[in-house]
Amino acid sequence: MSLTVLALNCTLKPDGASSTHRILELALGEFSDDCEREIVRVAALDIKPGVSSDEGDGDDWPALRRKIDACDILLIGTPIWLGQPSSVAKRVLERMDAFLDEADDQNRTPAYGKVAAIAVVGNEDGAHHVSAEIGQALFDVGFTIAAGGPTYWVGEAMGSVNFIDLDQVPETTAKTNRMLARNAAHLAGLLKRHAYPGY
Numbered sequence: 001m002s003l004t005v006l007a008l009n010c011t012l013k014p015d016g017a018s019s020t021h022r023i024l025e026l027a028l029g030e031f032s033d034d035c036e037r038e039i040v041r042v043a044a045l046d047i048k049p050g051v052s053s054d055e056g057d058g059d060d061w062p063a064l065r066r067k068i069d070a071c072d073i074l075l076i077g078t079p080i081w082l083g084q085p086s087s088v089a090k091r092v093l094e095r096m097d098a099f100l101d102e103a104d105d106q107n108r109t110p111a112y113g114k115v116a117a118i119a120v121v122g123n124e125d126g127a128h129h130v131s132a133e134i135g136q137a138l139f140d141v142g143f144t145i146a147a148g149g150p151t152y153w154v155g156e157a158m159g160s161v162n163f164i165d166l167d168q169v170p171e172t173t174a175k176t177n178r179m180l181a182r183n184a185a186h187l188a189g190l191l192k193r194h195a196y197p198g199y
Helices: 019-028 061-070 087-102 127-141 171-193
Strands: 004-009 036-041 073-081 115-122 151-154
Touching: 004 019, 004 061, 019 036, 019 073, 019 115, 019 151, 019 171, 036 061, 061 087, 073 087, 073 127, 073 171, 087 127, 115 127, 115 171, 127 151, 151 171
Parallel strands: 004 036, 004 073, 073 115, 115 151
Antiparallel strands: none
């Protein structure tokens, strides 16, 4: 079954090298070849603050929202900053709050039937906290997260080596990338065939 996977790179940098891009690239590489895959760098867009689906002139969210609506699997990647998800990741989650007002007559939001996954990189503690924050927000708006949890890499606190600098991907991260892709694709296939009933 062909699936569409959209990865949102929530690095703070609008361009240039990105450890977040690297882990997303590796995770997407674990999906089967018949999956359509795309990475969007959110900081390169003008995503206005707010909690609606369109915040007016110059807001790039509506176009990104159409990509989210069209995907089967949403993969959010974020660096760790001060033990938190990036402000870019938080902006994405805030804008998805609009899903709650857009539920259908069975109380299913636009995220129902879609699978979400999380990738985290950083040089400090906090990968579990960051993935928990993002995961809870995604649950709240209707996404489903497959077994196996997020994929992540955390380097030495205050260290100078970033994930993108590594000559070899640690086996633990490689395994969680594979688990994320396989379980997310499996669950997305199930949900495409058997939608949540709502009420």
